[in-house]
Amino acid sequence: MKRSTEEYQRKAAWISVALLRWFRTAARPMAWRETRDPYRIWVSEIMLQQTRVETVAPYYDRFLLKFPDMRSLAAAPIDVVLKAWEGLGYYSRARNLHRAAGILVSCHGAKVPRTVEELEALPGIGRSTAGAIAAIAFGADVPILDSNARRVVARLFAVEGDPRSSAVENVLWGQSARLVRKGKGRDTALAVMDLGAVVCLPNAPRCRECPLRSRCSSRLRGLQDSIPPKRAKKAIPHHDVVAAVFRRADGALFLMRRLSDGLLGGLWAFPSGRRDPGETLEDALRRSLREKLRVRAVIQREVGAVRHAYSHYRITLHGFLCRTTGGDLPAGGGTGWLPGHGEGMLALPRADRKLVELIHREEER
Numbered sequence: 007m008k009r010s011t012e013e014y015q016r017k018a019a020w021i022s023v024a025l026l027r028w029f030r031t032a033a034r035p036m037a038w039r040e041t042r043d044p045y046r047i048w049v050s051e052i053m054l055q056q057t058r059v060e061t062v063a064p065y066y067d068r069f070l071l072k073f074p075d076m077r078s079l080a081a082a083p084i085d086v087v088l089k090a091w092e093g094l095g096y097y098s099r100a101r102n103l104h105r106a107a108g109i110l111v112s113c114h115g116a117k118v119p120r121t122v123e124e125l126e127a128l129p130g131i132g133r134s135t136a137g138a139i140a141a142i143a144f145g146a147d148v149p150i151l152d153s154n155a156r157r158v159v160a161r162l163f164a165v166e167g168d169p170r171s172s173a174v175e176n177v178l179w180g181q182s183a184r185l186v187r188k189g190k191g192r193d194t195a196l197a198v199m200d201l202g203a204v205v206c207l208p209n210a211p212r213c214r215e216c217p218l219r220s221r222c223s224s225r226l227r228g229l230q231d232s233i234p235p236k237r238a239k240k241a242i243p244h245h246d247v248v249a250a251v252f253r254r255a256d257g258a259l260f261l262m263r264r265l266s267d268g269l270l271g272g273l274w275a276f277p278s279g280r281r282d283p284g285e286t287l288e289d290a291l292r293r294s295l296r297e298k299l300r301v302r303a304v305i306q307r308e309v310g311a312v313r314h315a316y317s318h319y320r321i322t323l324h325g326f327l328c329r330t331t332g333g334d335l336p337a338g339g340g341t342g343w344l345p346g347h348g349e350g351m352l353a354l355p356r357a358d359r360k361l362v363e364l365i366h367r368e369e370e371r
């Protein structure tokens with residue numbers, strides 16, 4: 007047992023030297039790597055959760071123009087924060103970022119904490135994001151285990167099994183920690199991320215170009231295509247969703263705020279509902295309006311349909327122009343009017359934004 011641990015340590019030491027040597031010439035340029043401002047690094051790491059670097063880049067710049075520091079973020083209304091996040095998806099990240107900024111301004115002098123433990127205590131920050139922030143912003147010698155690191159480490163040490171099971175994950179954390187040399191936490195974290203992003207790719211690892219190929223256990227045993235095991239692809243469900251378009255004389259459109267703890271939480275959307283099996287679109291809409299708004303409405307005509315794929319399902323959103331015939335549309339609270347030109351501070355889900363654009367195009371014809 008002792009010998010095997012020493013072997014692992016020798017191997018990890020060799021790998022970390024080779025990895026850092028490779029990183030010195032292969033590091034990917036990114037705006038958030040040009041700063042040591044912990045606030046900016048924190049924002050970037052939250053945006054990078056489940057989102058690609060190329061997608062994040064323009065959002066990162068715009069977000070920091072609007073909220074250049076922790077205090078400006080904490081002081082902003084949540085609608086303004088969600089608007090800046092609109093289109094980036096996984097909106098709980100924006101809500102948690104905003105909540106965390108409020109906590110840090112109140113209790114931590116508006117400073118990003120330095121330790122993994124303190125970072126993990128904030129909303130929206132798990133162990134790997136905490137490690138990445140601590141390592142990149144403060145140079146802490148701590149491991150990370152984001153999706154790239156998970157794959158790279160599993161392959162380097164030929165760790166078989168589901169990397170998301172807690173037993174395998176524990177092993178991966180241990181191996182990831184072995185790669186961190188004293189004083190090299192920042193570069194190690196970034197190097198592992200980059201190797202996973204450009205060389206040790208999920209489906210076709212480029213082992214011939216890899217600086218670690220001579221010590222990679224998966225490559226040496228021909229297991230690089232089966233570690234980590236491929237997950238069976240789940241069928242992505244499709245739903246027909248009906249939306250009521252209430253339009254004022256000045257062109258403003260009636261919207262409702264989605265519950266803050268649900269999917270697309272806190273965003274503004276047309277009153278809508280999912281069509282049940284066997285229901286017509288019109289019946290589904292009348293039912294939804296009764297249930298959600300307690301109004302009766304005449305459906306005047308369909309204004310169009312838009313399709314959108316979210317991460318776990320796809321929808322076709324059918325928009326119907328409506329007029330109330332019994333009861334008034336609720337005012338205030340979780341309802342609002344999107345001005346006719348469609349801008350303003352309200353953040354909409356992508357499908358609803360597409361429907362707004364469709365309505366405006368129709369008006370212009």
Ligand code: SF4
Pocket residue numbers: 158161162205206207211212213214216217218219222223224225230
């Ligand atoms: S040798 Fe291949 S499988 Fe191993 S770390 Fe490099 S790219 Fe990944």
